[in-house]
Amino acid sequence: MGTHKVESLSVFFATTSIACxxxxxxxxxxxxxxxxxxxxxxxxxxxxxVGRHGWVMTTFFLATSCGCLMLLLGLVxxxxxxxxxxxxxxxxxxxxxxxxVSAIFPTDVRLPSTRSGEIHDMSFLVNVGSILLxxxxxxxxxxxxTRWRPYRRxxxxxxxxxxxxxxxxxxxxxxxxxxxxTNRLAVTVLLAWLLxxxxxxRAVARE
Numbered sequence: 001m002g003t004h005k006v007e008s009l010s011v012f013f014a015t016t017s018i019a020c021x022x023x024x025x026x027x028x029x030x031x032x033x034x035x036x037x038x039x040x041x042x043x044x045x046x047x048x049x050v051g052r053h054g055w056v057m058t059t060f061f062l063a064t065s066c067g068c069l070m071l072l073l074g075l076v077x078x079x080x081x082x083x084x085x086x087x088x089x090x091x092x093x094x095x096x097x098x099x100x101v102s103a104i105f106p107t108d109v110r111l112p113s114t115r116s117g118e119i120h121d122m123s124f125l126v127n128v129g130s131i132l133l134x135x136x137x138x139x140x141x142x143x144x145x146t147r148w149r150p151y152r153r154x155x156x157x158x159x160x161x162x163x164x165x166x167x168x169x170x171x172x173x174x175x176x177x178x179x180x181x182t183n184r185l186a187v188t189v190l191l192a193w194l195l196x197x198x199x200x201x202r203a204v205a206r207e
Contacts (some may be wrong), residue, residue, distance in 0.1 A: 009077060010078040013070045017067045019067075020064065021067040026202075031045075031048045040184060041138040041181050045183055045184060046120065048060075049129070051109075052069075059101035064093075069096045070198075072089045080145045083139045085141035088133070091134035095131040101121075101123040115122055131190065135158075135159045136163070136164055139193075165190075169183055169186045
């Protein structure tokens with residue numbers, strides 16, 4: 001009975017995380033339609049939180065935060081037991097908190113910088129660093145458990161793309177570079193990893 005309860009909760013956490021990340025994808029796509037005045041090449045996605053329809057971007061941050069929290073709880077119950085995996089799930093928790101901070105404090109679209117923008121920039125660095133490490137540690141750990149082993153290759157490929165996209169993001173963070181496009185690439189592969197892992201978690205919990 002205890003094992004059945006754990007699996008049922010894991011299915012719930014996985015399903016909720018899938019719903020949250022799916023909403024994040026749809027909200028981001030919708031914002032590109034609602035704000036055609038923001039050229040994708042020269043605007044980070046955080047800029048959508050400023051001005052018209054800013055609440056949609058705020059809900060994106062909150063949904064992604066909730067998705068990371070639900071994925072964390074599911075992995076604690078049905079994920080690998082390696083120390084690396086536990087550290088990875090802890091870092092997902094850090095990212096979840098950081099995303100709430102990003103939602104509360106909008107970025108600065110134009111100079112001069114504000115206190116809100118500075119806090120948002122700090123949370124951006126924390127979010128990227130924590131979730132990047134979480135993805136790498138968890139992807140490597142998936143090979144340690146039979147139920148997760150078939151997913152390890154997919155997770156590692158997506159993790160490699162996330163790392164590459166993050167490197168491109170930081171290399172283009174200067175005037176004149178298409179930092180907005182690399183930002184969208186990084187968010188896309190990041191959400192792909194989170195969604196794929198949530199789907200695998202639900203499958204593992206149902207086995």
